[in-house]
Amino acid sequence: MISTTVRGASKPWLLLLPLVLFLSAFFLVPLVQVAMMSVTEPEPGFGNYAHLAEDALYLQVFLNTFLTALGVAVCCLLLGYPLAYLMAQSSPRVAALLMLLVTMSFWTSFLVRTYAWMVLLGNNGPVTALLALLGWDPAPHLLFTRFSSTLAMVHILIPYMVMSLYSVMKRIDPALLRAAESLGAKPWSVFRQVYLPLSAPGMVNGATLVFMICLGFYVTPVLLGSPQEQMVAGLIGTQIEEFLDFGQASAMAMVLLASTLVVLTVYHRRFGLDRLWG
Amino acid sequence: MRLLPRLIGILVAAFIAAPLLIVVPMSFSTAPSLEFPPPGYWLGYYAAYFTDERWTQPTVNSLVIAFGTMLLTMLLVTPATFAVVRHRFLGRGIANLMLTMPMAMPHIVLAIGYYSYLGDLRLTQTHAGVIIAHTALSVPVAFLILSANLKGFDRNLERAAMSLGATPLRTFWHVTLPVLRPGFAISALFAFIQSFDETVVALFISGRESETLPRKMFESIRVQADPVISVVSTLLFAAVVLVVLMPVLWKAARKRRSPTGPSAVARDAAGANAGTAPSDINPCAPSRVQLEA
DSSP states (O other): OHHHHHHHHHHHHHHHHHHHHHHIIIIIHHHHHHHHHHHHSSSSSSHHHHHHHHOHHHHHHHHHHHHHHHHHHHHHHHHHHHHHHHHHHSOHHHHHHHHHHHHHHHHSOHHHHHHHHHHHHSTTSHHHHHHHHTTOOSOOOOTTSHHHHHHHHHHHHHHHHHHHHHHHHTTSOHHHHHHHHHTTOOHHHHIIIIIHHHHHHHHHHHHHHHHHHHHTOOHHHHHHSOTTSOOHHHHHHHHHHHHOOHHHHHHHHHHHHHHHHHHHHHHHHHHOTHHHHO | OOHHHHHHHHHHHHHHHHHHHHHHHHHTBOOSSOOSSOSOBOSHHHHHHHHOHHHHHHHHHHHHHHHHHHHHHHHHHHHHHHHHHHOOOTTHHHHHHHHHGGGGSOHHHHHHHHHHHHHHTTOTTSHHHHHHHHHHHHHHHHHHHHHHHHHTOOTHHHHHHHHTTOOHHHHIIIIIHHHTHHHHHHHHHHHHHHHHHOOHHHHHHOTTTTOOHHHHHHHHHHHTOOTHHHHHHHHHHHHHHHHHHHHHHHHHHHHHHTTTSTTHHHHHHHHHHTTTOGGGSOTTTTOOOOOOO
């Protein structure tokens, strides 16, 4: 009897052991090392964090990052909602076709999509040509601005939003809408008072995901954004590549990590984390 | 449904599609720099991609690293998933958290960690170093997919096998594994793609010796937008289209040939055996939700 209980308790841990050891050695330890570097490089103490709080440049970058992430999340919501709505209301064939498009975009490497925006917005690109045709001559410089990186991030992250919204919308019972209609509600108030609240979980899920991914976005802002208006992740990269300032970079990374975890925790408290990845 | 919301929806779909499609004509362009529409068409940059070692070597590196990541991830995740799904034990919640945590990390944070930690271990600029880092990043996705599949597994199948005298190992090999094959396949595919696409960590740790394709692409976009980049982009996009369309084409092909062909019955039987083919699984389902950007 005793031997079976002992076996019963230790078996799952035996199965877990390789992975737990691996993640401890190659995930937790490097993470702890970042935390350590932030308080030991170049000298022990909280100098790096004090520096972050005092220097207006860092505050500006953090503020910039938050506002950009917020803006991207709002744009994804405003653009993603009509598309997800269209998918939910269309015939299965059309919905599947649109889903295929969203899926393809989702799976295409960030780098490929970033490069595509470089072509589109370049000085010899179609958008500039179109603007010139419309009489905006000389056309404004679009690449390497806040506009170009924000636009590309919206494009890259919108699949997350559409998938979150669609998975909620297709479960909305159409009978509820018909009931509201039969009770005399106008189409707009059916949408506003029945459909919109029912689709709210998808909006929250999508916006949280997009906001979180955007907070730590490195590739697109670095390649398409303005070097004068960096986001946090880009500045962390610069600190390491150009100045080898591991202390300052680690301190910024810890603040970025903490912000991400705060968003996750708030979401978890209100909605439960297991729903977010689903 | 009224016209205006529908119109906006269609415009958004066009907004999603246009940038994906523009890379295709760019790859056949003769222009040495970014220019659209292309001044002329040729295959020169395709030839350049396939013959230039500065592009083929990173491609090979990426394939090797992604394959290694896939193997290591599946070896570690498979037993762990069985433990977490099938057993109730002290610390299960913590184990669950630990297995999904790498997902919530902004990659730039881990990139600094790996840069200094793997540097201490002399693993930067090696394939092994990148495989290790990518495996840590791929664990959550592989775990979530595999555990979703395992939760839906009917354990009576195993009980039946055991009651007929099969040993646990035989049962696992002949019953559990074949039934879960699609789950394993999708899980492994996600781990592979996760590694193949990962940019930020690879940028910091892969160095010249084990340079991955995304790192090479990033550098060449940053420095001078080498026209070969459009060839690589087109090939990557084509691969995505192929993988995403495969289940659809598979289904269509099966539907078309089964009622007419001469030995439709035999094919149907074969089809029934392959009943849980990957075609039943939505390729985008549990997402590559990682803060990989």
